[in-house]
Amino acid sequence: xxxxxxxxxxxxxxLAKKIxxxxxxxxxxxxxxxxxxxxxxxxxxxxxxxxEFSLKWYISLASKREYITSFLxxxxxxxxxxxxxxxxxxxxxxxxxxxxxxxxxxxxxMFLSPLMVxxxxxxxxxxxxxxxxxxxxxxxxxxxxxxxxxxxxxxxxVLSSLVGYDITIEYAARDLGAGPLLTFRKITxxxxxxxxxxxxxxxxxxSLDETTISIFIAGGRTTTLPVRIYSxxxxxxxxxxxxxxxxxxVLALCILLLxxxxxxxxxxxx
Amino acid sequence: MKRLRLKKRESSRMLLLGPGLILIMFAFFIPMIxxxxxxxxxxxxxxxxxxxxxxxxxxxxxxxxxxxxxxxxTFKIAFLAxxxxxxxxxxVAMLLAQSRGKKKSLLxxxxxxxxxxxxxxxxxxxxxxxxxxxxxxxxLGFFGLGPFKFIPGELGIILGLTQVFIPYMILSINSxxxxxNFNLQNAARDLGCSHFKAFWRVIFPLSMPGIxxxxxxxxxxxxxxxxxxxxxxxxxxxxxxMLIQQQAMQLLNWPxxxxxxxxxxxxxxxxxxxxxxxxxxxxxxxxxxGIYSSMKFDKGFYRISxx
Numbered sequence: 323x324x325x326x327x328x329x330x331x332x333x334x335x336x337l338a339k340k341i342x343x344x345x346x347x348x349x350x351x352x353x354x355x356x357x358x359x360x361x362x363x364x365x366x367x368x369x370x371x372x373x374e375f376s377l378k379w380y381i382s383l384a385s386k387r388e389y390i391t392s393f394l395x396x397x398x399x400x401x402x403x404x405x406x407x408x409x410x411x412x413x414x415x416x417x418x419x420x421x422x423x424x425x426x427x428x429x430x431x432m433f434l435s436p437l438m439v440x441x442x443x444x445x446x447x448x449x450x451x452x453x454x455x456x457x458x459x460x461x462x463x464x465x466x467x468x469x470x471x472x473x474x475x476x477x478x479x480v481l482s483s484l485v486g487y488d489i490t491i492e493y494a495a496r497d498l499g500a501g502p503l504l505t506f507r508k509i510t511x512x513x514x515x516x517x518x519x520x521x522x523x524x525x526x527x528x529s530l531d532e533t534t535i536s537i538f539i540a541g542g543r544t545t546t547l548p549v550r551i552y553s554x555x556x557x558x559x560x561x562x563x564x565x566x567x568x569x570x571x572v573l574a575l576c577i578l579l580l581x582x583x584x585x586x587x588x589x590x591x592x
Numbered sequence: 593m594k595r596l597r598l599k600k601r602e603s604s605r606m607l608l609l610g611p612g613l614i615l616i617m618f619a620f621f622i623p624m625i626x627x628x629x630x631x632x633x634x635x636x637x638x639x640x641x642x643x644x645x646x647x648x649x650x651x652x653x654x655x656x657x658x659x660x661x662x663x664x665x666t667f668k669i670a671f672l673a674x675x676x677x678x679x680x681x682x683x684v685a686m687l688l689a690q691s692r693g694k695k696k697s698l699l700x701x702x703x704x705x706x707x708x709x710x711x712x713x714x715x716x717x718x719x720x721x722x723x724x725x726x727x728x729x730x731x732l733g734f735f736g737l738g739p740f741k742f743i744p745g746e747l748g749i750i751l752g753l754t755q756v757f758i759p760y761m762i763l764s765i766n767s768x769x770x771x772x773n774f775n776l777q778n779a780a781r782d783l784g785c786s787h788f789k790a791f792w793r794v795i796f797p798l799s800m801p802g803i804x805x806x807x808x809x810x811x812x813x814x815x816x817x818x819x820x821x822x823x824x825x826x827x828x829x830x831x832x833x834m835l836i837q838q839q840a841m842q843l844l845n846w847p848x849x850x851x852x853x854x855x856x857x858x859x860x861x862x863x864x865x866x867x868x869x870x871x872x873x874x875x876x877x878x879x880x881x882g883i884y885s886s887m888k889f890d891k892g893f894y895r896i897s898x899x
Binding site for chain 2: 332335336339342343346347349350351352353354356357360371409410411413414416417418420421432433435436438439440441442443444446447448449450451454466467469470473474477502527530531533534537538548551552555556559563564567568570571574575577578582
């Protein structure tokens with residue numbers, strides 16, 4: 323009898339736990355579908371749930387040049403970032419791995435240190451420096467910031483994919499007469515390719531998402547998409563924002579599926 | 593001959609490192625050093641300029657009553673956000689650790705999608721969710737509660753930061769639980785423990801490293817976030833990052849902004865090194881199994897900044 327009562331409580335307890343877990347999961351994911359659903363509302367006030375559905379805000383999005391310019395700018399910055407930081411970052415990571423240094427940890431820490439400083443601080447430091455150089459609001463300034471952030475990511479990812487890498491096979495290739503470029507193409511590259519793919523996708527997302535630093539150094543014609551959305555939200559809600567945000571959310575979902583396909587989510591480290 | 597090879601080696605090393613070094617110097621170290629210097633210079637009120645005389649005045653001002661209150665509020669918000677992430681995140685981490693295959697992929701997808709989504713888009717979602725007539729208040733209305741005014745307000749910021757950073761807590765606890773032998777719990781049950789007691793006395797203490805690491809991480813991220821508190825606080829609730837931004841961009845008091853930035857950085861560096869030391873110790877303890885290898889700090893810390 324007592325035992326039965328005990329099981330009853332246990333069942334109730336595990337049910338409560340299940341419901342709680344479900345609620346937390348809903349809490350984690352909820353903002354995303356809500357933005358997408360709200361974007362189909364016909365009301366000019368952002369409200370949930372919408373009373374009537376329409377494509378109004380997507381049509382309005384197409385006619386708002388500033389969003390499209392910002393989106394194209396963000397896309398261009400992201401693509402340039404991926405190409406340049408993959409090149410420079412991989413070179414640096416290989417150099418860190420390949421040669422011996424007096425202070426091996428120092429060099430690594432130096433390259434990864436931007437990760438340990440809050441973005442607001444990097445933002446105002448860069449803003450001040452760009453002011454002095456007269457680069458403020460220029461494409462150069464925003465490019466430099468994005469290159470910095472993405473390169474650090476590439477170095478980190480490539481370094482961790484080089485952990486089990488045996489440098490002596492490069493020497494073997496060189497001994498057999500291959501030049502440095504051929505060695506890279508035939509030996510090093512195929513071995514670190516998975517790491518490079520992840521690094522590339524990652525720097526693309528990081529660059530496309532970068533908001534805080536850009537808030538400080540972007541302006542006028544160099545306003546990237548996140549900064550544009552941020553300043554719209556800062557000054558009150560225009561429902562067009564929900565449409566463009568929905569597109570960004572769908573894009574993130576596609577990238578997630580891509581990562582899942584390439585390497586599997588459980589191996590993905592943030 | 594050998595010397596020539598050595599020289600060639602040296603030059604190819606510089607060729608590989610060069611571009612990266614130049615970029616990191618130009619875009620990070622020089623601006624940071626500059627900011628550090630400005631923090632000790634004197635502000636000329638109202639002009640937006642500063643002169644080069646050395647002063648500690650900016651730092652003294654940071655510790656007056658108003659600014660101490662901002663610092664305290666920043667700590668409070670970060671603390672409550674990490675506490676809430678722990679309470680909310682633990683059961684999810686348990687579920688994740690005990691599920692396999694398709695279910696696990698689905699759960700991971702649910703947890704990771706928000707992380708990959710633009711922080712501004714997510715904050716917009718939070719603004720709708722917690723609005724006065726939003727879904728949360730509607731739901732609470734069914735139980736005769738509310739409506740609550742979550743945003744703009746501190747409560748909204750705390751809940752928002754929790755939503756944004758809870759995945760880190762879940763993944764951190766999960767990395768410990770995943771390698772835990774859940775038979776221990778069954779053994780405790782066999783020996784007469786209640787379900788709750790078996791969890792509380794066996795599983796929970798064993799997962800402590802993940803809890804501490806996750807909490808420190810969420811604390812740090814909340815502590816230095818800018819976009820989430822700015823948008824969910826409506827600009828009226830000041831935290832440290834907002835103080836820095838306001839001083840630099842609106843009041844043009846660069847020396848004071850720089851000093852505040854230095855203080856913020858000192859706090860976050862202390863937290864980072866505590867975290868690193870902690871995870872390094874756990875890692876050494878578990879070197880055999882490699883349980884904690886995925887918890888090193890430099891992985892993904894940049895996300896600090898994204899909210």
